[in-house]
Amino acid sequence: MSRVFALSPNQADNDSMLAALSRGDAVQQVVLSTGLRVWVVARYAEAKAVLLDSRLRKDPATLSDPALLFDGGRHPEDGYAVLGRHVLNTDGADHRRLRELLTKCLAPKAVDRRRERIAEIVETSLETLAASAEPDLVTTFAAPVLTSVMSEVIGIEKTLLERLLTAVRTVIGGADPRSAEAREAADAQQQLILAAIDDHDRFPGTDTLLKLALRDYRPRGKLNLAEVMSMVALTVFAGTTTSTTLLAHTAALASTREDLLEAITAGPASCSAVLAEVLRRYPPTPCATWRFAAEDVEVGGVTIPRDATVLVVVAAANRDPLAFSDAERLVVPRPGNTGHIGFGHGPHFCAGAPLALTTANMALPALFARFPRLSPAVPLEELRWTTNLGDRTLSSVPIRLRPDERPV
Template identity: 30%
Template sequence: MTVTSPHAPLPVEPPTGCPFDPPAELGRMRIEEPIKKISLPDGSWAWLVTRYADIRAILGDTRFSSDTTTPGYPLSGMTGGANQQNRGFIRMDPPDHTRLRRMVTREFMVKKVEALRPEIQRITDELCDAMQTAKLNGADSVDLVEALALPVPSLVISVLLGVPYEDHAVFQGLTGKLLSRTIPREEADAAREELRAYLDCLVTAKEANPGDDILSRLIVEQQQAGEITHDDVIGFAALLLVAGHETTANMIGLSALSMMGEPGTAQQLREDPSLIRGAVEELLRFHSIIRNGPRRAATEDIEIGGQLIRAGEGVVVAVPSANRDPETFEDPDTLDVCRPNAQHHVAFGYGIHQCLGQALARVELQVVLGTLLRRFPTMRPAVPIEDIPFRTDMAIYGCHELPVTW
């Protein structure tokens, strides 16, 4: 028998008007009920936390578990529901999380990622050349998501993991289903199993013939030494593949659209490219594309912001609300690429589970944004903004399509 929670669900719909703003209800909660019970799809409930200080406190406290098997953990479609096979190290706590994360940390360190900048620039330039060619051949518009936003991070993560890029349509289609908030659970579970089967074959092939990529290194250095299993490598592959392209792709689309709507800011960045790095931090803060988490479960009674959260109770932290908290960011609903403390955002999380690939995401965003501003100074949406299909149906916000012209 399913028990229905009496509480309101997690607010996910953006307000009418500016599509970049987080759900208006989050702002009200942050003032009136900063730690509030919400209902979950399975009929249970969790605490929704909306203030920046409270969210940093929770994400930085290891007494709040990231392990999806912890009693009270607020499961969702993204966390795999009740099926926890190959859940990946981000769904684990120390010491397992620490041990597994260290196995792939070096590939995502700042120095290593900076060495990829020329290759990311080359990929971006080639894709922009193709966009130019399409226009010269008479195309009225180009879908920036299909032409650039998705291919850049997909190509980069495919190279790093040794995934054939010709398979990108497969993993993009499957991850799209996993991140949907509207498809039936059975369909999402089927997509998860299909992705696992694909990655099982990929890892098996690399076990027989290792290459020069992250998965092959894990097989040679860790699996063959008995430190991890075949299934662990599949878990690494699933996590890095999904996280490595969906988030950055959607940030690219939203960032480009923001610049089209802020011609003064765009010109400022063209005139002083040194501002691009700070602009990327501000765009990450402003857009906060993760709209339904992160999530945790309390392993003991803990008081946060004056509210007692008991052991076994789930917590959902509203990152978009934290990043628009006026107690931390002055005039937070304004995009200010010179904001002095933009880098304090929690778009990549906080604490020991802070996003492993954040350095890579930053470089990809810096390269793509700078290239678009330089090469397409007159780029603009090809349709009214109200006709752009935003991802209100997905766990990661962005644009399904972004028709542009110039």
């Protein structure tokens, strides 16, 4: 009988589940909370191999019969697979064509050109945090930083981006895709993206995603309008929510551990080591997005049959005791292997990784330089997480900026 695979809102329970998964068979068949049977890959070596294996496709059109997709139903996490045409549901030449636009905006050189502006955004957010009556690492720091940064990268006015993010969260998040709520959010998402497209010429700058897409890529036939819209929705969601969680959670952890705090404030290299270890142990994307077997594929001595749905459980693979010593602990500096797959691996390695890491590497030292005695207002083990397989987030991390403040 297949085991049930579901994430827990409680981090300790989630840790126990992932630890058991990472010590079990490399490939297992499980049942999701919706009843869908999938194959999960939970060990590090096999996960990396699958992420490189072209026989395991991202495009659901790979299936021999469209009715086989998710057993003919819909599931809360299926949005990246079935909605639109973008880098997370394409393979080969189509994937490279779509990814090229993201690379233009998000490659290290493009990110470096934004450093001065990112520093200004961080400083503004610190001022807001200092003036807040109820300071929170998510709502009054990390989320404002990331929405401002992504607003300028994509080329969308910030309040419009925030409305769009709300809609996309509903479409891709935990709502039943067949519900009225999800359908209304999908309509709102489309209308908000069209509004951003109409307004893109008035947005400052020349190298935003929208300006590149509509000035260079679409006129040359490299993208159609539907693809532009899909790429905007994907970038808004993936570029904002996961990076917000990484920044807020890393800050929360560092506020309770002197070793992490010292590393963050010691310089960019040691701060990067902290971020890498948090991404290993607590990746905001617990599972890589859906893959579909284009043929029978043997992985770890197990044959995954053609048309099977496959999930690489990144959060388990990153805890594999065969790959990482003392895998269940957050260790900085980490001895031995530091090659986590929190951003994926291979052709679908996260295009936004340079921006996410640069932003966090600038924001964290600035946060603790301004508030060196920042502390959580509630125990970290009481924080509650979303249970979406592709986007595990914290909605709130209340804090005290100074030790003499009364707890919230």
